[in-house]
Amino acid sequence: MRFEILPGTVTLVGGGPGDPGLITVAGLEAIRQADVLLHDRLGPVELIAEAPEGAEVVNVGKIPHGHFTPQEEINRLLVEHARAGRRVVRLKGGDNYVFGRGGEEWQHCAAAGIPVRVVPGVTSAVSVPAVAGIPVTHRSLAQGFCVVSGHVAPSDPRSTVDWAALAASGLTLVILMGVKQLGVIAEALVAGGLPPSTPAAVVEDGTTPGQRVIRGTLADVADRTAASDVRPPAIVVVGDVAGLDLSVGAHPH
Ligand code: SAH
Numbered sequence: 001m002r003f004e005i006l007p008g009t010v011t012l013v014g015g016g017p018g019d020p021g022l023i024t025v026a027g028l029e030a031i032r033q034a035d036v037l038l039h040d041r042l043g044p045v046e047l048i049a050e051a052p053e054g055a056e057v058v059n060v061g062k063i064p065h066g067h068f069t070p071q072e073e074i075n076r077l078l079v080e081h082a083r084a085g086r087r088v089v090r091l092k093g094g095d096n097y098v099f100g101r102g103g104e105e106w107q108h109c110a111a112a113g114i115p116v117r118v119v120p121g122v123t124s125a126v127s128v129p130a131v132a133g134i135p136v137t138h139r140s141l142a143q144g145f146c147v148v149s150g151h152v153a154p155s156d157p158r159s160t161v162d163w164a165a166l167a168a169s170g171l172t173l174v175i176l177m178g179v180k181q182l183g184v185i186a187e188a189l190v191a192g193g194l195p196p197s198t199p200a201a202v203v204e205d206g207t208t209p210g211q212r213v214i215r216g217t218l219a220d221v222a223d224r225t226a227a228s229d230v231r232p233p234a235i236v237v238v239g240d241v242a243g244l245d246l247s248v249g250a251h252p253h
Pocket of ligand 1: 206208
């Protein structure tokens with residue numbers, strides 16, 4: 001065992017984007033030692049079966065009426081179980097610190113005097129485009145990438161993302177939680193100066209057997225996505241790299 005966890009602690013584990021093979025060795029070892037495993041609906045749900053027999057497995061993504069468990073309640077559960085002397089593992093999809101509220105969970109546990117560790121995960125922001133044949137950087141096409149949340153429209157007062165600045169940045173844009181607002185986001189990027197012909201791709205359920213890739217340009221990607229009835233989780237990639245398809249020539253697996 002490379003990664004040992006102690007009773008009375010909390011371990012934040014990034015589970016990777018969905019394919020259970022994409023968790024880290026340390027992450028899998030942590031799950032295999034859990035007395036309590038708190039998970040939600042995103043990420044590699046098959047890995048829940050790796051928890052030891054007798055472990056308490058809690059789905060904090062949903063409560064019986066279909067709502068999310070409030071973050072305060074999750075924080076409270078982490079501390080309560082750790083105080084009872086258990087090895088608590090908090091499994092999230094992707095990486096806990098990329099739109100995963102892992103930072104808040106860490107702060108809450110630390111403030112309560114509970115020892116915490118983090119096992120970084122393979123974030124969907126990079127891995128989902130990769131598996132769909134899109135490298136987020138490419139020597140001749142993009143010298144960087146930017147990961148942003150698209151859950152609120154650019155015109156929404158709650159939005160703190162400067163879409164015009166992103167349009168001018170020359171970076172690949174990786175947009176999480178942006179499918180619903182894709183039309184207005186594409187408009188904002190074009191208004192910010194990106195050509196409507198800029199390649200854009202949407203990847204639904206990346207790395208899973210249900211993966212779908214929709215390709216287009218800023219001008220038509222929102223319509224194509226709506227026509228294909230794409231549902232979350234899905235990632236949008238905007239930039240010249242989205243015009244590549246490195247899945248051509250992949251060996252079978
Ligand atoms: N912590 C996660 C992100 C959580 S936010 C990570 O690091 O990957 C949730 C968003 O992540 C989804 O709305 C979607 O945009 C993206 N996402 C997560 N898993 C995905 C997958 N398998 N395929 C496509 N998008 C995914």
